[in-house]
Amino acid sequence: MMTYQETVEYILNIPLFAKKIGTENLTALMKRLGNPQDVPKVIHVAGTNGKGSVCKALAALLEQSGKKVGLFTSPHLLSPNERIRVNGELISDSDFVRSFEKVRSRFEEHPSFFEVLFAMAAVYFEEKKVDYAIYETGMGGRLDATNIVRPVVTVITSIGLDHMQYLGDTIEAIAGEKAGIIKPGIPVLYFRRDAVSARIIETRAESLGSPVIAVEKSQYIINVLEDKTIDFSFHNRYYSYDHLKMKKTALYQVENACLAILAFVVATKQERQVTGYIPAEQKNGGEILPDKLQAVISEGLMSFAWEGRMEEVAPGIYVDGAHNPEAIEAYCKTLNAFHKGCKKILVFAVVKDKDYEAMIMKLLYHLKFEQIIVTAVDSDRKAPVEQIAGIFRSYTDTEVKACRNIEDAMAFAVRYRSMQDNANIYCVGSLYLVAGVKRWLS
Numbered sequence: 026m027m028t029y030q031e032t033v034e035y036i037l038n039i040p041l042f043a044k045k046i047g048t049e050n051l052t053a054l055m056k057r058l059g060n061p062q063d064v065p066k067v068i069h070v071a072g073t074n075g076k077g078s079v080c081k082a083l084a085a086l087l088e089q090s091g092k093k094v095g096l097f098t099s100p101h102l103l104s105p106n107e108r109i110r111v112n113g114e115l116i117s118d119s120d121f122v123r124s125f126e127k128v129r130s131r132f133e134e135h136p137s138f139f140e141v142l143f144a145m146a147a148v149y150f151e152e153k154k155v156d157y158a159i160y161e162t163g164m165g166g167r168l169d170a171t172n173i174v175r176p177v178v179t180v181i182t183s184i185g186l187d188h189m190q191y192l193g194d195t196i197e198a199i200a201g202e203k204a205g206i207i208k209p210g211i212p213v214l215y216f217r218r219d220a221v222s223a224r225i226i227e228t229r230a231e232s233l234g235s236p237v238i239a240v241e242k243s244q245y246i247i248n249v250l251e252d253k254t255i256d257f258s259f260h261n262r263y264y265s266y267d268h269l270k271m272k273k274t275a276l277y278q279v280e281n282a283c284l285a286i287l288a289f290v291v292a293t294k295q296e297r298q299v300t301g302y303i304p305a306e307q308k309n310g311g312e313i314l315p316d317k318l319q320a321v322i323s324e325g326l327m328s329f330a331w332e333g334r335m336e337e338v339a340p341g342i343y344v345d346g347a348h349n350p351e352a353i354e355a356y357c358k359t360l361n362a363f364h365k366g367c368k369k370i371l372v373f374a375v376v377k378d379k380d381y382e383a384m385i386m387k388l389l390y391h392l393k394f395e396q397i398i399v400t401a402v403d404s405d406r407k408a409p410v411e412q413i414a415g416i417f418r419s420y421t422d423t424e425v426k427a428c429r430n431i432e433d434a435m436a437f438a439v440r441y442r443s444m445q446d447n448a449n450i451y452c453v454g455s456l457y458l459v460a461g462v463k464r465w466l467s
Contacts, residue, residue, distance in 0.1 A: 029118040032125050033105060039138040048173050050133075051140045055173060057131040058144065061151035065095065065158040067174045068292055071166040071203045072182025072216075074352045075281045079182050080161045081331045082278075082285035087157050088112050089325030090293065095150035095158040097143065097171070102333055102460040109146045111153045124149045139163045140170045157292070167205020178292045179207055179235070180284060181215035184222040185351035200225040209233040214287050216280060217241045238263075238291075240283050247279060250362060254327075259283050264290065266319055271326040275335035275345070276362055277355035282329070286322055333459040335359055339466055341442070341449045346456035348375065350383040356453060357391035368395045368448035370441060372434050374458040375413060376406040382416055384454065389420050395448065396441050397425045400434035402457035431461035 027035065055062060068083060070076045077098045087094045094112055101107040109116040109124075116124070124145040136144065143160070150158045162169040166181075184200050200222035207213050213230045217223045217239040230237040240261070248268060249256040257279050258267045271282055330336075333346040335356070347356040360369070371394045375381040388394075399414040401407040414427040428434035435450075442448045452462050 026126055027122060029122050032122045036105060036125065036138065036141060039135070039141060041138050048168070048170065051136060051144070051170055052173055053133070054128075054131055054136060054140070054144060055147065057133075058128065058148060059151075062143075062147040062158070062160075062174050064151045065155045066292070067176040068157060068159045068178045068180065068288060069162070069171060069174050069176040069206050070159065070180040070182065071162040071169070071206045072180075073185040073199065073203070073349065074347075074355070075182040075216075075277065075284075076161050076180075078278055078281040078331050078334055079180060079284045079288070080159045082282050082326065082329045083180075083288050084110075084113070084159055085329040086285060086289040086322060086325035087159075087293075089328065090289075090321050092156040093154065095146065095153065095155040097146040097150075097159065098161045099139070099142075099163055100456060102456065103463055105142065107332075108142055109149055111150070111155060116149055120149060121145070124152075137170070143170045162203075162206065165202040165205070167202050169206070172206055176208060176211055178288050179211050179213045180288050181206070181213065181226060182281065182284060183216045183218050183351065185218075185349055196221045197225060201229075204229040207233055207235055209235065211235050212291050213237045214284060214291065215239055216284055238287060240280070240287060242280070245279060245283050247276070255279060257282075259286060261287075266322060269319075269323050269326060271329060273363070274330070275356070275359040277352075277359065278329075278331075278334065282326055286326075289322070289325075290318075333456055336459075338463060342452070342462070342466075343449060344452045344459045344462050346459050347453050348379055348384075348455050350380055350387055353384045353387045353453070354391075357387060360392055360451065364449065364451075366447070368445050370394065370396045370398070370438050370445075370448055370450045372398045372400065372431075372438050372450060372452040372458070372462075373413070373417075373454045374400045374402045374431065374434075374452075374461075375408050375454040376402060376404060376457065377408040378406060379408075379455075381408060381413060381454075385413075385416050386420060388453075389417070394421075394423050395445065396438075397421070397423050398428060398434045398438055398441075399425060400428045400431050400458075402455050403431070403461055404457050407457075431458065432465050435462060435465050 084094045084096045096110040106115040128144045160171040162171050204226045207229050213235050215226050244261045245259045247257045254270045335345050347353050401410050410427045414425050417425045438450045
């Protein structure tokens, strides 16, 4: 048996994509493993922005209700163990190795990197006897490895222009790929951001006889932005929740929390003996009583936190993985709401296949920075530092410093901050940057 480090190195060197497009090989592998992905109740989540946050918030709600929950997300920041969790606990190194060995023993054609990790998660969740398994898609949906699951609820988060070289260069094409996870007769919950993606999702759901419910901005209001919490209310045609609270985080997490609440209510409706989506009287047996439902939701949301999403990793140093124009727009709204009174130092890094000029334009349109520092992520996909710095300089008179790596960038940012009053450092543009800053801190 390999050591943990040998196992990680082996997995990280597996090609990202399988030789054959589609799920035929993975389906055969999972059958040889006994189809562990079919054992728990499954919730399947796709989308461009927010899907990891929705998964984590949903897991927090289910755990608060007393369920044992498996969570499979991507990417990881520091360790691949982060992708596989049960009730918030990362898979241990020894279980990681053992799960890999079990999956590898059933190889015929070699799976892709993502397929291996998905199979390991399914094996581990079956062994741990989870009640629910939440699977986040990798990049798309229709051809994603996770699309072999049979969910009780399908969730599609906000859709935007990202991964266009793989998914298509229009919202319509990308929405079509995401909608590929919809299954016949299975409820579909989605965030309605634009009419084009809404039409694609609803048409696909209707063709498969799948009930569909949309969450819209008009359905929630932020009541109070407190020192440590966000107080909000969420209403739609099925139910009403007032004065829910979550820890102070990015404003966009309210949107994700609403999707998670809806998924939680719909996924557990049979256990709560509901009619439609409205709580009704309960039978004995430990189900959540309707009068306790809001308390479960409130307490679950207060335990919700997600790494790399407007996370304060050290006093006055914030990291966020926003890596496309839509995500940057939401990021700017958070800074304008919560960080108005401080000076801002920007550390920015991006990968070369993103729409980085649009990201830069949005940052400079919505926010004022005292200093801009451009650096490179630790990846073959990194964008050229001087090229990115040049784009910044073409849109602003603020000084732009180019640093060859994250360590130099953060060292410069900290030195610059030491000469300022009331200044914070904001690192954004890529989850690779988030990981690099965390490594630098450690």
